[in-house]
């Protein structure tokens with residue numbers, strides 16, 4: 001059940017990762033070989049299986065079993081000496097860390113989170129108005145791929161450090177962060193796609209030798225230095241009345257080194273870096289925008305919904321999260337966008353219990369007492385969002401499928417799309433924050449501006465390295481006459 005090469009070597013994984021289209025290769029083999037057993041399991045390496053069945057994904061992440069993460073996660077270590085929540089393989093230590101951190105991600109309990117998202121959206125709007133409004137006399141295209149990344153970077157630095165670093169205000173890749181991380185992502189993905197190479201790269205002496213350092217002048221290292229400086233200042237201060245993630249982590253008793261490591265890992269998880277492998281939020285913003293503005297029917301219906309809400313004074317400016325949740329077509333566009341282009345396609349291997357276990361009717365043997373010999377069960381994120389519960393036209397962006405579905409069907413579809421954020425013990429802590437960003441950003445931009453893709457024959461450059469590296473998404477923006 002799987003490509004022959006994968007049964008005795010990691011070369012299959014390595015080759016798939018090198019193409020920059022690993023998500024497609026994984027989905028293809030799941031559809032080719034997955035029918036051979038009830039769990040849709042397909043071999044991708046000597047000890048590694050994946051499946052595109054959402055039930056299997058949920059089974060492997062269930063909280064009731066104290067399962068270890070696979071070695072794949074170890075390559076997400078940022079600080080060579082301190083594990084962060086992603087790289088911590090031990091479920092007991094992970095749970096302890098998660099308990100200290102989770103409060104900082106709750107939207108209702110932390111109203112400042114919403115304000116920080118609003119602040120960055122205002123900077124996004126302001127940047128477009130200052131520099132990127134086209135007229136019939138003046139063409140001023142914007143690389144919406146790059147600017148979406150500036151948006152995610154500003155939101156997360158505002159949440160982590162209390163104020164945004166100012167990517168949008170400066171309209172600049174500060175510290176060459178985006179350029180550097182885009183350049184190293186293919187290399188890191190190659191390493192993490194091979195469990196043995198991933199293990200080698202996670203060793204402290206290797207990370208020290210080739211990993212980023214606070215002494216660096218560009219890239220991840222600069223943010224490492226900033227995180228250290230910021231957390232250091234907060235540790236030294238007697239009174240801490242700041243409203244940010246660092247404050248909450250410190251109040252919950254996390255050590256200084258642990259907070260530094262987490263702050264950096266959260267950044268990694270959100271914006272195109274090599275570790276948790278991410279760019280997730282910016283990919284969600286870009287891809288949903290692209291699918292909306294290049295589908296005239298969808299675009300017109302969404303703008304009509306926005307205009308209707310404005311006319312009937314049912315949304316504020318900026319829109320609140322609750323108001324956006326009450327817009328069915330907007331919600332359908334977001335769900336359909338996350339489905340058709342899941343922003344994170346990492347395999348997220350979890351270990352099968354040592355004694356072996358039955359996964360959705362299929363017995364999977366465990367390994368010996370040595371970690372590296374356990375069977376790993378991973379996740380085919382792209383294939384999972386193309387299952388039969390979505391109908392026969394799964395490659396088409398059609399938000400209407402969410403409106404047409406009856407209550408039971410909609411529940412199944414929502415559960416499957418939710419897996420883009422993981423599930424159970426390791427479910428994404430930032431999910432509510434991302435949802436709020438998505439709920440606001442499309443409404444705030446589309447109520448003010450009209451957008452069109454400059455070159456529909458080549459809308460963007462997009463490569464997959466567990467997360468997507470996407471740029472050159474040139475868009476023409478004009479002011480909407482009817483904005484209210």
Ligand code: HEM
Nearest residue numbers: 085270280281284343344420421422426427428429430434
């Ligand atoms: C569209 C954007 C995002 C997607 C698709 C996404 C997806 C994921 C996935 C798939 C996981 C791993 C699940 C597993 O290991 O089984 C994860 C974990 C995590 N994410 Fe996100 N994420 C996004 C944005 C964010 C943001 C904005 C934050 C922070 C504000 C964040 C914080 C975290 C944290 C802390 C974890 C670790 C949870 C744990 O291991 O207990 N994520 N995310």
